[in-house]
Amino acid sequence: MAAQLALDTRKFRRDENGGVAIIFGLSAMVMTMFAGFAIDYSRVTHEHSRVSAAIDAAALAAGKAMLDGRLTDADVKAMALSHAAGLKTRIAELQAMVQTLEHLADPCHGDDRPECPILADLAEPTAAESRSQGPHRTPRFGADTPASSRNRGVR
Numbered sequence: 001m002a003a004q005l006a007l008d009t010r011k012f013r014r015d016e017n018g019g020v021a022i023i024f025g026l027s028a029m030v031m032t033m034f035a036g037f038a039i040d041y042s043r044v045t046h047e048h049s050r051v052s053a054a055i056d057a058a059a060l061a062a063g064k065a066m067l068d069g070r071l072t073d074a075d076v077k078a079m080a081l082s083h084a085a086g087l088k089t090r091i092a093e094l095q096a097m098v099q100t101l102e103h104l105a106d107p108c109h110g111d112d113r114p115e116c117p118i119l120a121d122l123a124e125p126t127a128a129e130s131r132s133q134g135p136h137r138t139p140r141f142g143a144d145t146p147a148s149s150r151n152r153g154v155r
Contacts, residue, residue, distance in 0.1 A: 065071035
């Protein structure tokens with residue numbers, strides 16, 4: 001029995017079949033990671049280009065409207081202040097999300113335990129949520145922000 005095990009072990013060490021599969025498997029993971037990065041990067045640059053084009057078009061339209069007399073300086077100031085107020089609201093929402101995540105991350109040990117206090121807290125609806133929403137629970141983050149409504153197709 002021991003002689004057979006030693007023979008099988010030597011045969012296994014000398015066998016080079018399947019080496020390509022291991023190398024391919026390892027390199028496929030790396031290539032998939034780089035492909036994902038490339039896709040994410042292209043989406044970010046596309047969105048940046050789209051937003052830049054929209055800003056340029058808005059600036060040109062506003063400039064033309066001002067030259068034509070259809071838009072006054074007071075109108076431009078009111079639009080800018082309205083936009084600034086919207087940005088402040090979004091900043092406050094993001095700061096609330098940061099505080100919630102930091103509060104959830106405090107009890108997490110960050111080790112290999114299967115239980116996660118962060119996921120456990122996100123999965124449990126609060127008493128007020130369960131009374132007001134019934135059995136259906138909306139996500140805690142971004143459920144009622146304007147951007148999330150656009151992404152869901154809700155207007």
